[in-house]
Amino acid sequence: MTSNLNLPQPAFMDDDELRIFSDSVGKFFDERAPAARTAKWRADGQVEREFWNEAGEAGLLGVSIPEEYGGAGGDFRHDLVLFEQVSRKDVSGFAASLHNGIVVPYILAHGTEEQKQRWLPGLCNGTLISAVAMSEPAVGSDLQQIRTTALKDGNGYKVNGAKTFISSGQLANLVVVAAKTDPSLGAKGVSLMIVETEKAEGFRRGRKLEKIGLDAADTSELFFDDVWIPADNLLGTxxxxxxxxxxxxxxxxxxxIACQAMIEIEKALVTTLDYVKERKAFGQPILGFQNTQFKLADLKTEAYAAKCMVNHCIALQLEGKLDTPTASMAKLLTTELQGKVVDTCLQFHGGYGYMEDYPIARMYRDARISRIYGGSNEIMRMLVARTL
Amino acid sequence: MKFHLSEEQELIQDSIRRTLEDACPPERRRAIIATDDDFDPVVWQALMELGVGGLSLPTEHGGSGLGLLDAALAMEIVGYQGSPAPLLGHLLAGLALAGSDNEAAKAKYLPGLADGSLIGAFAVGDGWEPASWTPTVSGNMVSGVVRFVGGAARAGLFVVGIQGGGLVAVESGEGVSIASVATSDPTRPLSTVTFANAPCTPLGDADLGQKVFDAGLVLLAADALGGAQRCLDLSVDYAKTREQFGVIIGQFQAVKHQLANMALEVEPARALVWYAAYAADAGLPDSSRVAAQAKAHLADRFTSVTRAAVQAHGGIGYTWEYDLQLWFRRALFDRAYLGAPSLHRERAAVMAGW
Structure with a gap:
């Protein structure tokens, strides 16, 4: 069972083509990302480079990119199906949601025709792995304060600065760097610069950072020391x-992020229900205790409500009507609930919940970042508060 | 180190509890409330005969010479019993006189306050803090309107907070008019008192005003502690008798946990009340801050526990006939009177230099 919420599938996902795609993605991960291989990635702290090529060849990376740019011509729903399978098949560390869901769309939405022709095919076939470099050692949420600069130099720019907490920082060879082209300005001085790392002299990858969770994610520091890039690597015009x-x-x-949190919530409830039905204490399965029943009933109720909101937001997004405050509410609600669910569910596992052998242990570790990244939940609250 | 009540203090609590059980059983409590008055001669007499009025007053004026801690222990039991009585204002009026250096006023009023033949009331404005008190004194007359005064109808003596934070004493009668207001807690009705050129006697400046105000916070915290304990006890008793699905509901794990969570709110708060009273008696530098903390924390615990108690009782907890609602209302009083928890948390933070 993948979920016990018994929530009917929304009409926009009720599509044979999506089901077939979902099955084929599931099979791809079963074959190419079996448990032994993903365990190695977690031990190594990063996914194998070769796996990205495999995913590219299978058409997963450009699934929502138009065919003229080397994609499969699907839409956001296909990406959601892919992200769900990444989570369900436990292919953690494979940053499809970052690549397909965040960075590649920047280029599709804001790149010039020439830029799209230049980069999208590689981003779809796996020769280019993307990252986005926003955070700096002293700048997290308050992005206007970034210190990295990209200053005019001949017919290009020189990029200088240091970035940190960059997902795919070791593997990425196309980095979208937020830099100030005019350091005298705040937000209005920021431009997005595309750094192709193989051509970038002065670019250096720093430490692969050790984290509480997301063991297979190669989150890193990046350094730019007089990195020269051509003028047409400025994203847009x-x-x-x-x-x-x-x-x-x-x-x-x-x-x-809300969708990913939601899947993790459903997974945590499923694995915990399996456990509390099996595990016996004081002469009965622990699901027999009111404490277990009531707490899980609360979580299921909250999860059901959260999933209704997530589905509502997906529908809005597909209509092009999802605004920032509404999306922020979804991110805030689901990631807070995710934290509560994994914590409560781990407690039901007793000592085993603290052991890596049980899935809930890693779910607990991996969950902590979701309240922080993609805009911390305090930022989400500020954005929602502005609508009051 | 010994962090517990003395044998004498336990005896005081025990005798007040037993006396109130006799003098103010549930049906009498209902009868008193029905009169829209919190004064009942039998209950008042019983409390005064035990010396509750003079616990913290000096021995040379008829008191027992004990501290605020002892008064707080008495208040806790009154809060536990939910007995109607204009005790809070009476004790605060007594503490104002006891702390005053106006020897003539002390000699004149303290013996009556100590034996309860003179009922005292404490009149401060609804901005609550001494800095917001508004009545003004001109010559030996005080004028001003003070809302939310307890025990006003029966009071013979008002201790009034005046502009600048000082206190004056006003005898009822000339220049004093009283209008009752509708409030939630029928065990402690309140009035608006208007002083119009009422003759007054100065008792002390802002230092005394602050000290008595802080004592009020501690006494309210003690009342809330007693009330919260009562809600817990009522809920435990109910869980042991009520049957559903063929079993006593206390056998359900969810109910046990509900009750355990209530106990977790009440029991750790007891030490805070004791310490706040002790700090005032010992003149510790943090006494004003812990008084604010105690009032804020206990008001929150009391409201939270009454809410949990209503839930634990199911529908019966929501009825007028069942007495739980009295403590729910007393919780609202303890929360609002002399300032809400948010006000006192803010004050405590400022006093801590945060």
Whole structure:
């Protein structure tokens, strides 16, 4: 069972083509990302480079990109199906949601025709792995304060600065860097610069950071030391557009995080129900205790309500009507609930919940970041508060 | 180190409890409430004969010479019993006189306050803090309107908070008019008192005003502690008798946990009340801050526990006939009177230098 919420599938997902796609993605992961291989990735702290090529060849990376750019011509629903399978098949560390759901859409939405022709085919076939570099050692949520600069130099720009907490930081060879083309300005001085790392002298990858969870994710520091890039690596047509470009993509990014949190919630409930039905204490399965029943009933109720909201937001997104405050509410609600669910569910496992052998242990570790990344939940609250 | 009540203090609590059980059983409590008055001669006399009025008053004026801690212990039992009595204002009026350096006023009023023949009331404005008190004194007359005064109808002496945070004493009668207001807690009705050029006697400046105000916070916290304990006890008793699905509901794990969570709210709060009273008696530098903390925390615990108690009782907890509603109402009083928890948390944070 993949979920016990018994929530009917919304009409927009009720589609044979999506079911077939979902099955084929599931089979792909069964074959190419079996438990032994993903366990190695977690031990190594990163996914094998070769796996990205395999995913590209299978058409997963460009599933929602138009065919003329090398994609499969699908839409956001196909990406959601893919992200769900990544989670269900426990292919953790494979940053499809970042690549397909966040970075590639920047280029599709804001790139010039020439830029799209240049980069999208590689991003679809797996030769290019993307990352986005926003956070800096001293700048997290308050993005206007970034110190990385991209200053005019001949017919290009010189990029200088340090970035941190960059997902896919070791594997990425196309990095979208938020930098100030005009350091005298705040948000209006920010531009998005595409750094192709193989051509970038002065680019250096720092430490692969050790984290509480997401063991197979190669989150890293990146350094830019007089990295020269050509002028047409500025995303779009003019300087100072970076902040606006980032903002217009926020609702989808937050919705992607909400969807991932929702899947993790459903997974945690399923694995915990399996456990409490099996495990006996004081002469009965622990699901027999009111404490177990009532707490899980509360969680199921909250999960059901949260999933209704997530489905509602997906529908809005598909109609192009999802705004930032609504997406922020979804991210806030689901990730807070995810934290509560994994914590409560782990407690039912007793000592075994603390052991890596049980899935809930890793779910618990992996869950903690979701309240922080993609805009911390305090930022979500500020955005919602502005609508009051 | 010994962090417990003395044998004498336990005896005081025990004798007040037994006396109130006799003098104010549930049916009498209902009868008193029905009169829209919190004064009942039998209950008042019983409390005064035990010396509750003079517990913290000096021995040379008829008191027992004990501290605020002892008054707080008495207040806790009154809160537990939910007995109607204009005791809070009476004790605060006594503490104001006891702390005053106006020897003539002390000699004149304290013996009556100690034996309860003179009922005292405490009149401060609804901005609550001494800095917001508004009545003004001109010559030996005080004028001003003070809302939410307890025990006003029966009071012979008002201790009034005046502009600048000082206190004056006003005898009922000339220049004093009283209008009752509708409030939630029938065991402690309140009035608006208007002083119009009422003759007054100065008792002390802002230091005394603050000290008595802080004592009020501690006494309210003690009342809330007693009330919260009563809600817990009522819920435990109910869980042991009520049957559903063929079993006593206390056998359900969910009910046990509900009750355990209530106990977890009440029991740890007891030490805070004791410490706040002790700090005032010992003149510790943090006494004003812990008084604010105690009032804020206990008001929250009391409201939370009454809510949980209503849930534990099911529909019966929501009825007028069942007495639980009295403590629900007393919780609302303890929460609002002399300032809400948010006000006192803010004050405590400022006093801590945060």
């Amino acid at each position: 003019g300087e100072g557009q970076g902040f606006r470009q980032l903002m217009t993509e926020l609702p989808r990014e937050r919705l992607v």
